[in-house]
Structures are given as C-alpha cells and as structure tokens.
Amino acid sequence: MSLDGALTRRPRGAWLRLPRVWRSPLAVVGAAIAVAWLVVAVSAPAWVPYPPDAQQLPRLSPPGEGTLLGTDALGRDVFSRLMTGASTTIPLALGLVVASAVIGVVVGAVAGWFGGWVDEALMRLTDLVMAFPTVILAMVVAASLGPSLYNAVIAAVVVSWPQYARVTRSLVLGLRTLNYVVAGRLLGRSPVTSLVVDVAPNVVGPVVVLATLDVGAAVLLLSGLSFLGLGAQPPTAEWGSMISGALANFDAWWIGTFPGLAILTVVMAFNFLGDALRDAVDPTSRTERTAVGVASAPQSVELPVEEDRP
C-alpha cells in the first residue's frame, strides 16, 4: 500500500462516527435535559393546566391533592408556575450569555490584536470588574438600576463579560504572530479581515465552551438575584423568587423544593455539556490517558477557572 493511500484511507464506517463530544455519556445526558427544558421554555404557556398567576385554587394544598405539585400561599398552582418559570429564566439566561460573550470577545480581540495603550486600558477595566465577587457587584448594579428582571440581566452582563475578554485576548495574543496569520497580512489583508478570517476561527471553540458553562452560572445568578428580591418581581413566575416565597412557609416544603430542583437540573445539564465540550476542545484537561513518554499537546487553550458564583 502506498504511503499516500495509507494517509487518505479512512476506517470503514468512519462517517458513522459521532464527533468526539457526543461519545461522552455526560454530554448526551446534559444535552437531553437541556433540550427538554428548552422545549418546556418555548411551549409551557400553551399547555400548563392553570394560568401561572391565577389565585383560584385552595391555598397551600400538598402535592397530589388536586394538583400535581401542590399550591402556594396564594393558591397558585406550583406545577404551572414551575413550567412557566422555565420560559422566564432560560431565554434570559441564554440571551445574557450571548450578550456577555459578544461584548467580551470584541473587547478581548481589540485588546489582544492592537496591544499598546488600548490593551492596557481595556485590561485594567476588566481587572477592575473582576476585583469584585460576581454576586456582590451584580447586586450593587441591580440595586442601583432598580429591582426588575431586566435590570438583573443587565447586572449579570456587567459582571460576566470580562472572562470572555481575558480568554479571547490571550488567544489572540498567541495567534497574531503565527506564520499563517503574518502570511495573510503579507498577502494584503487588512487588520480587520485578518482578524475575522485567520484568527477568529481559532477563538470560537474555547469561547463556545466557556459560554456553555456560563449558561449554568447565568441561571444561578439570575435566580439568586430574584431570590434576594432584586430580580423578578411578583407576581412573575420565576424559580428564585418562588424559593424566597418558601421562606415564609416552611411547612409547605413543596413550594421551595421543586423550583430548586428545576434550577439544579438546568444548571447541571449545561455544566455536563460544557464539561464534555471542554474535554473535546482542550487537550490539557482531557480525561483520556496520554501515554507516558509521548509529548503532550501544547497548552493551546487557556480556560479560566469558573470564578465565584453562588
């Protein structure tokens, strides 16, 4: 067999193989739960048994007695509010992650690509934001803007863009002096074209991993702010504020338990997915064993520690 043939020959059935991420059970479980919640988020208002704000049922009735998951102190159906809560929280969490990723990537790319005082100024700014624990800064911002769900989202964006900026900057810094990028510039590409055509494709992977892990953080932050009364306002059906409503009714365990489980499963799904994605993208944290004596892959992807979240 010629060398050429050996290099191009593919194992039989290779086209059937799933990409490496989907071979991890963690990713499959995570994706399944996430998709299920997305479906609920989109469709819940159409099929929940009671309107989420209707106070028409007997108060504080336990699960199984007329309603699936019981009712709260105002006679509202916990199950209906739980499902409607998905359509409150999940789209906002996804939106805020996309917004922070876009802002962070642009800032990081500009800082890393142009360097000099631009880099210095932008990075001092990110340092400043990161000098606060996220929840405390988000709380201050949300309180100053006035308590509302949308202000909580803005506060969450304010505290979460710097991590994308840092990752993007360090990637761009490493990439911009590589030969293929320099060659592109010598071919006459403008800085912006080069950034988009040559550099961007190598930044996308780590940013997507980071964003997936960040969806969980976003859900936790949003529901945490609502729990503190700085996010969703009554009577909005939102998981965090449902749990804070349970503080006043300890004996009705079902009011707080189920929203907490909802948050847990959503966050877990995205964490599973993100973790499996990281394994696929980042060779240094891979679970698979590299043979002793074989040079390990260079540290190409620097993912930050997931910092302080509730």
Next chain:
Amino acid sequence: MLLLLGVTLVTFTLTNLVPGDPIAAALGEGAAANPATVQAYVERYGLDDPLPVQYLTYLGNLAHGDLGRSLATGRPVASDLATAVPATIEIAVCAVVVSLLVATALGTVAAHRRNLVTDQVVRVVSLIGLSLPTFWLALVAYDLFFRRLGIAPGSGRLSPSLTPPPTITGLYTVDFMLDGDSVGFVDAAAHLALPVGVLSLFTIGLLTRFIRTSVLEVLDSEYVRAARAKGLGPGRVVVGYVLRGASLPILTVVGIAFGSLLSGTVLVESVFAWPGLGTYAYQAASNLDLPGIMGVGLVVGVIYLVLNLIVDVLYGVLDPRVRLA
C-alpha cells in the same frame, strides 16, 4: 493600591450615575414629597455638591477611617462593618478548610483511578456540586436539619440564651476558646456547621476538578516514580511528594474559591440570619443605602487584595524557586 483606588471609583460611580432615587428610598414617599425635608437631607449629606467633589469628600473621609453613615441603619458604616466582617470571615475560613480537605481527598483518589468508575463518579459529583443553587440548599438544610430532625441549632451565630464572648478577634469560636468557655464554643461551632456545610458543597465541586488535574500532572513526573521505586508506601508518596508538588496550583484555586465563598455568603447568610457582610450587603442594596453599598464594595475589594498578597507570600513559602527569582 491603584486597584483599591479604582474600586472606590467604581462603587462611587455605580451608585451615583444610575437612575435609582436614594432620597426617596431613605425618606419614604411621603417625606420625599416635602421639598423642605428633602433640602435638609441633601445638605446634611452633601448630596448637592458636584460629583467629583462628592468623590473627593468621600476619599478624604475614607483616609480618616470614616465610611459615612448608613442611610438604612443610621449608624456609621465602619462600625456596622466591624461586626459584620468577622462573622463572614469565620464562615468563609471554615468553609475553605473543610472543602480543601474533602476536595484534596476526592481529587487525589480520582487522579489515581483516572478514567475508572471512581474517577467518573467524582467528576459527576463535583459537577453536581457546582450546579447547586446555594440559597436553595441552605433552605433545604435549614428545614431538614433544624426544623424536622432538630439536630442542628437554628439561625444566627449563638443560641439566644448565651451572651457573646468578649470581643478579641470577633470570631466567636476563637473568642470563646480564648475565654475558656467550652459551652459557648460548642454552641458557636454548632451554629457554624450548617452554613459552612452548605457553602462547602459548591467549593468542593470547584476545587476537586483542579486538584485532580494538578495531581495528574505530578503523578507522571520522575521524582514521584523515583519515590515509588525507592519502595515508599503509597501514603507517604501522596502526602510527601505528590501533594507537595501539586500545592502551587492548588493554592491558586483556593484563592479563587475564597472569592467565590464571599459571593456565596450573600445568598446563604440571609437564610440563616447570619449577621455578616452578606446580610448587610443585601440590606444596603435593597434600601439603596449608598454609603453602605460603597462600604461593602470597598471592604470586599480590600479582602481580595489582602488575599492575593497572602497567596503571593505563600508561593514563596511553598516553592523556593519563587523566592530566588
């Protein structure tokens, strides 16, 4: 130092340039409608000076240790914080110690059993730990262990029947110990158990992953193989060689974990009515209490800086190469 100045600037700007109305919040809707009351209030707190002047006034007062008077409690912010900070430090330090011990054990075991069932279980457990909403967990733990099982004490730092110890460090457990009061010590420690346990779960999830990675890196190194080849037992190899080699990256993550704990306390303290920084921050934020908010931001910023300093010093202690460089 520059960062500290930046921190004051951020808190100041944030609390001033955003559309909340602190005057209405402090006086109530009725009083805010009376122009004379508003005028007196504005003059008393210097709220009608231009913003840069207000900022300089704030910095000048800061240099004298004066953080202003809380609009919510009516007491000086500095003295409010003086009681709140030790309460939070007590929880955070205990949680760091507990989670470091547990996470080191889990991470080391997972690294030794890489890719086996144990490793996967540890991975899933730590991911679940990272996914738990702490405020919900606090609520469930409080309901279960205090209200239903009755094996944990209720909220606060002490049982109502006991008097707080003489203030030496502000940490109740330490103060009771210095005072030689064993009943008080046990009670204070019991009150710590639930909040610390709840906060630790998240941090354990965070730390385990990193400790596993750091241990893995060291496990394949030559000096560890040499130690094994010498015939040292597995216990001595892990403690004396592997963990020592992995201590620097672990130290970095512990610094970060401490920061995440400060965030976590905000959500957990309010459930346990723990009179710390978190509860204070929440009260200040919901009352639009500007001096209170700025004080908390400043104190947390300072804690962060001190923490980074301690981590830097410890690098030198743990690794002679850092000292020489």
